[in-house]
Amino acid sequence: MKLELEPPISADEPAPLREMKGPSALGGGWTRFWSLTWTVAVTEFRLTYFGSALGYLWTLMRPLMMFGVYYVMFTQIVKLGQGITHYPALLLMNIMLFQFFVEATSNAVQSVVARENLVRKMQFPRMVIPLSVVGTSLLNLAVNLVAVFVFVLANGVPIRWTWLLLPLALIPLVMLTVGVSMILAGAFVKYRDVLPVWGVVSQALFYASPVLYTIEKPPDKIRNILEFNPLTGIMEGVRYLIVDPHAPGGITALGGWPQALVPLGLIVGLFAFGLWYFNRQATVAAELL
Template sequence: MAQVVKSLRDRYRYAIVVFKELVKTDFQLRYQGSFLGILWSVLKPLMLFAVMYVVFVRFLKFSDGTPTFPISLLCGTCLWSFFSESTSMGMMSIVNRGDLLRKIHFPKYIIVASTTMGSMISLGINLLVVIVFGFFAHAQFTWRVLLVPFSILQLYAIGLGLALVLATLYVYFRDVAHIWEVVMQALFYATPIIYPISMVSERGYGWAADLLMLNPVAQTIMDIRHNLLAPQYTPTVWTMIQNPFIRLIPYALSVFILWLGVHVFRKRQSAFAEVL
């Protein structure tokens, strides 16, 4: 066993070194030249949360009436920011690193993975802020917190899979960026972030609420909210859908998205340098 581990470590040592350096460089360059620097990784989701809270909760009354909804909104905002950033930046990562691809030989998927990992670091910082706010916002911290890393890993797998597909398409078709922007806008409103999922079911659209929960992005966000902050108030696909096979659809879709991303990227990566 030790020999196998050593063999794998030697085989991927160069790739790991390049990955670490790219993650470090991307994260440093992300806020280079700004006065507040890394603080923007916290301030941006907080400012977005403040706008959503004032507009949708205070004025439009998009709330389920539970004491944990504001902190759930903050958590959902941070998770969505990660998903949006990881897919959008991952989409452009290959094109932005075109010069590097032509000069150095290394696994090309590392470029996309390093970009999404930079977004993951920002998410980690944001979730620490969510936890701190949770102590003052009636959050219900239980043993379910131990399940949160698995849901975060699932969300990362979805983001990485989509980023690999988008990065491949973006090399050939720059229009993908504009299309994805529209898709993200639609997906945002189809995900129960600014409104509680109960608002949909209580208006007689229970089937629509169940359908929304089959979206793997919505499912992971709701699972994280449930396990991290409010297991008593936050529904999940396990509490809303009775059929055990239908419950597994978002998890199966997550695996499929990651597989599709890896498959498409590996099939086309050999031509990247020529096209760029």
């Protein structure tokens, strides 16, 4: 039998090309990923107030101004807060929580596009970008909550052990914020209308969430709709833990466990979809920019 050998490949002949995709959203190595995310978040937090005379106090200015306007309007003019236990403390807490959500998601919209040069030229986990934005807003929230608790005590709210559960109550809020931020950041790379649309949606969401009122205030038909809002259960849960022990609480305010599964499912669904969608967009982000 005669064997035919293939001619040897020349050393100068280039190797066959193989398809290459852009960097994934997560990259390799969880330790490196979280370390990089935390470093970027802290750096952005410090740079925000670098060289400022008031420093971190600026992070309190906008929510405090909003609180002052809404407090006068809804206690002296409209009297929406009438009959609500410790309404000033509740109002300030809700404004801070909603401010965190809107600040993080709004800043995340343009986060990838604003770092176009990094995305094009450097190899790093793309998900670091929107996650670090959420992390920076979370640091702002931590600073704000110190002032909130001082105000809560000054408002006559007694200290309770349930205050220690606040970090657990904020986990759904962080998950929701991360999920929405990922979706917005990934979509804005291709669709630039996302920014103005989200501005309108977030403004409508402010009034559709129990920021200025409690879940007991609206009529039954409207309340049944508000119960589908993921922010409703979060804010009512914080109200029960921090401000009013006689409040219905997060799950009860949503009508019990069967109904509460809908907003909880929305939080988990948006979180999972956001991670998946951003990971898909991250591989082609450099081409779309």
